[in-house]
Amino acid sequence: MTTINVPTRQEVSSVNRAIFDNIEKRFGVVPNLFATMAHSGNALSSYMALQSARSTISGKAREVVNLVVSQVNECEYCLAAHTVVGKMSGLSDEQIVEIRRGRVSFDSKLDAPARLTQGIVRNRGHVDPALVDAFFDAGWTKENLVDTIVAIGDKTITNYLHSTTKILVDFPAAPALD
Incomplete structure (x- = not known):
């Protein structure tokens, strides 16, 4: 290569x-x-x-999306970077690991975008409608849905760039999942 x-x-x-x-x-x-x-x-x-760009998905919610996308896409670079950023946004090591698994038991509002993001990325956009309904039931809006999808696209770009180039990861490695 x-x-x-x-x-x-x-x-x-x-x-x-x-x-x-x-x-x-x-x-x-x-x-x-x-x-x-x-x-x-x-x-x-x-x-x-x-x-x-401006987005309604910011702070911890943005890091939920970033971590879930990077985990599904197995991007060691973005997992490392967003583990650092996630901690800066107030997430603990344990919370970050849970988010990477596509669940957020410690915050029901954040659980919906975690599950939705995992479904979207795993199924290349063909998400189970029940995940979309759960997203709305958790209090998120149509604007939030669109911004979540844009955030997924943003993170997919960097995931694919690293997966293709294999450039050196210049952040501490994210812990491996069991």
């Missing part, structure tokens, strides 16, 4: 250098996955726009 490198700041376009600078200001570093997107003159800016 061809090795895909993580480009340095000097190897990317001036547009991507400016984005690197903004990412570094925000995160303190440019994560390898973001840097890898800079092999394209357009992908990094497009992805950053998607990731920073």
